[in-house]
Amino acid sequence: MRILFFTHSFNSLTQRLFCELSGRGHQLSIEFDIADSVAVEAVERFRPDLIIAPFLKRAIPGAIWSRHCCLIVHPGIVGDRGPSALDWAIQNSVANWGVTVLQAEAEMDAGPVWAAANFSLRAAKKSSIYRNEVTEAAVKAVLTAVERFASQNFVPERMPGQAHAPIKQSDRAIDWQHETTASVLAKLNAADGLPGIAGELFGQPCHLFDAWPEARLKGAPGSLLGRRETAILRATADGAVWLGHVRRTGGLKLPATLAFPEADELPELPLADCWKAPAPTWQDIAYEEAGGVGFLSFEFYNGAMSTAQCRRLGEAFRWATARPTTVIVLRGGGDFWSNGIHLNTIEAADSPADESWANINAIDDLAEAILRCETQLTVAAVGGNAGAGGCFLARAADFVWVRDGAMLNPHYKNMGNLYGSEFWTYLLPPRVGPDGAQAIMRHRLPMTAPEAVRLGFYDACLPGPGFAVDVARRAAELAAAPDIEAQLAAKRAKRAADEATKPLADYRAEELQEMRRNFYGFDPSYHVARYHFVSHSPHSWTPRHLARHRDLDWKVPT
Template sequence: MRILFITHSFNSLTQRLFCELSALGHQVSIEFDIADAVAEEAVALFKPDLIVAPYLKRAIPESIWARHLCLIVHPGIVGDRGPSALDWAIRRQLPEWGVTVLQAEAEMDAGPVWASATFPMRPARKASLYRNEVTEAAVQAVMAAVHRFTSGNFTPARVPGAAHEPMKQADRQIDWQADDTATVLAKLNAADGFPGVADELFGQACHLFDAWPEASLSGQPGALLARRETAVCRATVDGAVWIGHVKRPGALKLPTTQAFAEAGELPESSLDGWWKAPSATWQDIAYGEAGGVGFLGFEFYNGAMSTRQCQRLTEAFRWASQRPTRVIVLRGGSDFWSNGIHLNTIEAAESPADESWANINAIDDLAEAILRCETQITVAAVGGNAGAGGCFLARACDQVWVRDGVMLNPHYKNMGNLFGSEFWTYLLPPRVGDDGARAIMRHRLPMTAAEAVKLGFYDACLPGPGFAVDVARRAAEIAAAGDLPAQLAAKKAKLEADEAVKPLANYRAAELQEMRRNFYGFDPSYHVARYHFVAKTPHSWTPRHLALHRELDWKIPA
């Protein structure tokens, strides 16, 4: 079929549905929901058999839903209506939630139900639940709805429901003198990603994001107790929480210690080295060992890696490579493995060009440290989404194992035609061929875990349930293998042979020469694209690589 997506943005859920439906042979085109007239034009051009709305912030106009079947993906259980559905479910700490696919009509979220799926709730951030449980349930429900539509013998049922009001800041407000840690976390989790919780730090208004529990530190409720790297610790009535990111009025969302210079006056609560801290505290880089395997995790907010974070992670990796282990597994974070350089901290820098240059060199240092590791087999366990330089940082490892359901965006050009670095010109062509490398870098489309393995870019796609356990088992098997010394010798010999043809330094220098043009050259495309990305500027048009129906030579297949 021809399926048109009308969506607010090409977010992770929309990307996943795009890939899943395309894999089934459907022709999927995308139009951003900019204005009624734009959507109407897209429908007229594409003449879709079906319209799907994976992510909307306003209603589809009657001029469209009255003439075409439009399926709305609502992040709520059957009968739930209105915005802030997932926010309310988290705030009320409900045990189960779901996704409903319903037909667009005049009343919001009140149309006939085509499919639904439910999932158990976990105490997590809204963005994390959305990228994982909500996305999996949405895929299940949309696939069922599309199948029912194509079968032609399904009649959707109307279900009575109740509408709730949008969650307001008054509903999110934290009472630091009365709320316990669980309540504070529930309020912050229900607002994480967007819009955050309106509050104050250091006597100044801001919105709070990125909260983690702390069990050891305590103090007067509401008091700021300590700082650690990017975060500050604030007392609750029965403990404390770490606040990792804030957004001040008129400013970008930034690490708390960067947004507030006053944070430097707080006492530093440091941890002993890289060893894994107790789970009831916050630690962005953590290390543990089991069965001859070292596990290096890095929990960076939204997968963005600043200059300092790259430098600290490089230091941690080099330290880990001196441990008496046989395998190092780079785990990344719970929701993201890595999305490459940190665009927000770059935008906020005195010289974004200089900070871009420092950041790309810092992440290249990390990639090179991984590539040159001779003492262990390295594994990237990609359990969360990855994009741009993060995809190639993972490929710097000897093995890349990716969780089924993860979305990958292994390209740079969407950010103002960035050339990219992280040794991609060395790592990608041998895996997928020169033509394959050009296709990946030019097409700028998302890639599923299974597709990455099929292309040869990554090495194994592992089932989502039990991913961490499967990774640990596979890594332990490598560590216990009798031919491990031979594997390490072969790894060293291959790098030496490659360097004899063209040194890694040459690949890096050539990539950075292109990146320097992006950062300092006459073409401002990267700086313009970065600004619009971090400022979340509303879309003015749909990129042509997504809007198939707007290609000049596009026509309906015979």
């Protein structure tokens, strides 16, 4: 079928549904929700059999839903209505939630139901639940709805429902003097991503994000107890909560200590045992061992890696290589493995060009440390989404095992035609060929885990359920292999041969020469694209690679 997506943006859920439906042979095109007239024009040009709205912030025009079947993906259980469905569910600590696919009508979320899927609602950030449980449930429900629509013999059922009012900042307000840690976390989790919770730090208004529990430290409720790297610890009525990110009024969302230099006056609260955490706390880099395997995790917010974070992760990796192990697993974070350089901290710098240069060199240093590791086999266990430089940072490992369901965007061009670094010119062509490498770098659409393995870019696609357990088992088997020393010797020999043919320094210099033009050259495309990305500027048009119906050679189907 021809299926047209109406969506606010090409977010992770929309990408996943795009790949799932395209992989089943459907012809898809996308139109961003810019204006009613634009949406009407898209329908006239594409003449879809079905319209799906994976992620909208306002209603589909009546001129469209009255003439075409439009399926809305609603992040709520059957009967739930309202724009704040997931927010309310998380803040109220509901045990079970779901996704409903319903038909658009005049009343929001009140149309007949085509499909639904439920899940257990864990205590976690809204952004994390959306990327994981909501996305998996939405895929299941949408695929079912599309099959039912194609069968032409399914009659959707109208269900009774209850409309919830949009959640307001007054509903989210935190009373730090009297609320428990559990209550504070539920509110902050429900607001994570957008819009955050309005509050203040150091007597100045801001929005709070990225909360983490603290199991041991306490203080006077509401007081600021200290800092650790980029996070600030604030006391609750019965404990404390780490605040990882904030957005000052009129500013960008930034690591808390970067947004508020006043945090330097707070006492530093380091971990007692380097990279190992004894109890729940805020920790963006963590290490643990099991047998001959070291597991290095890095939980960087939204997968962005600042200059300082790249340097600290490089320090942790080099420390891990000195441990008595034969395998190191780079686990990334729960929602993202890595999305490359940190565009928000770059935008906030006095010189974004200089900070871009520092950041790309820092991530290149990390990639080179992984490539030059001679004492362990390295595994990138990509359990979360990855994009741009993060995809190639993973490829610097000897093996890349990716979770089925993770979305990959191994291209840079959407960010103002960036050339890219992280040694992609060394890592990619030998695996997919020169033509395949150019195709991947020009391709601006997302890649699924099975596709990455099929192309030869990554090595294995592992099932989503039990991914961490499967990774640990495979890594243990690798470490216990009788020929492990032979594998390490072969790795050292290959690296020496590659270095003799063309040194890593040459690949890096060539890539950075192109990146220097992006950062300091006459063409400002990268700086413009970065500004619009971090500022969440409204879309003025749908990119051509998404809106197939707007190609000059597009022919209206007969």
